[in-house]
Amino acid sequence: MDLVRSVTDYLPGMLRAGVLAFQITLLAILLSWVLGLATALMKTSGNALLAAPAGFYVWFIRGTPSLIQIFIIYFGLPQIGIRMSPFVAGVVALGLCSGAYVAEVVRAGLMAIPKGQWESARAIGMAPALLMRRIILPQVVRIIVPPLTNEAINTLKNTSLLSAITVMELTLYTQMAIAATFRPFDFYIMAALLYLVMTTLLSRFATWFERRFQIH
Numbered sequence: 001m002d003l004v005r006s007v008t009d010y011l012p013g014m015l016r017a018g019v020l021a022f023q024i025t026l027l028a029i030l031l032s033w034v035l036g037l038a039t040a041l042m043k044t045s046g047n048a049l050l051a052a053p054a055g056f057y058v059w060f061i062r063g064t065p066s067l068i069q070i071f072i073i074y075f076g077l078p079q080i081g082i083r084m085s086p087f088v089a090g091v092v093a094l095g096l097c098s099g100a101y102v103a104e105v106v107r108a109g110l111m112a113i114p115k116g117q118w119e120s121a122r123a124i125g126m127a128p129a130l131l132m133r134r135i136i137l138p139q140v141v142r143i144i145v146p147p148l149t150n151e152a153i154n155t156l157k158n159t160s161l162l163s164a165i166t167v168m169e170l171t172l173y174t175q176m177a178i179a180a181t182f183r184p185f186d187f188y189i190m191a192a193l194l195y196l197v198m199t200t201l202l203s204r205f206a207t208w209f210e211r212r213f214q215i216h
Contacts, residue, residue, distance in 0.1 A: 010177045010187070017173035018194045021159040024090050024169065025198075029152050031095030036102025043103065044110055054103070061100035067161050069093050074165045090162040090169075098155045105147045109140035142210075149206035153199045170194055 042054035061069065073096070074089040084092065113136055122131070163172035174191040178184045 007186075007190070010173075010181075011190070013173055014170060014177070014187075014190060014194060017168055017170040018198065020167075021156065021169040022198050024087065024094065024159050024162070024167070025152070025156040025202075027091045028094035028098060028155050031091065032098035032102045032151070032155065033148075035095065035099030036106050039099065039103035040106035040110060043107055058100045058103055061097055062104075066093075066097050066158055067164060069097050070161055070165060086162070086165045086167045089165060090159070090167050094155055094158055094162075097158070098151055101151050101154075102148065105144050105151065106140065109144040110136065112143055113139055145206055145210045149203060152202050152206070156198055156202060157195065 039054045039057060042050040043058070045051060070090070070093040073093040074084065074086065077084070117135060118131070126135075159167075159169050160171035162169050163175065166172070170191055174187050177187045181187070
């Protein structure tokens with residue numbers, strides 16, 4: 001009976017917190033794709049002035065904990081006059097973190113395209129931007145959808161770290177519910193189930209996308 005009452009009282013709030021976590025995830029994914037594509041193109045450009053900062057970005061992000069990166073964005077940047085709300089800081093931090101991994105995924109996809117396709121397109125005078133848009137990227141997308149799906153799921157799970165900067169996402173709300181009810185097992189199971197629902201939705205969407213745009 002107590003469990004039913006606890007669920008009734010706190011489930012709506014947990015659902016709202018889950019929706020917030022999902023919104024942050026989607027925005028962070030979009031940011032990470034933009035950063036990842038730009039970084040991958042910079043690293044494979046052959047221009048040292050572009051490749052060096054891109055390589056440093058990937059090296060720094062992959063070599064430091066995500067929580068430290070969140071703290072740098074939210075607590076560190078205000079010291080140089082850049083202030084963000086917890087929500088915006090969370091999106092930026094998770095987007096930057098995921099962007100480095102997306103960059104390596106995209107770079108691997110670009111390297112998987114046979115060099116003959118690049119050379120043939122250049123031989124007929126195709127502009128680099130057109131070559132990338134019409135020939136290279138459609139093939140790369142087919143290759144990178146599975147690893148990008150894994151990275152998107154990791155981004156969703158990393159929203160739990162944003163409780164450290166007071167973002168009222170699912171993990172923080174769950175901790176508050178536990179503090180009020182002293183029922184950690186019940187609420188952590190509920191939170192786990194909500195995370196499972198959200199990660200399953202991402203996986204199903206990625207599967208649909210891969211089938212819908214598969215190149216035969």
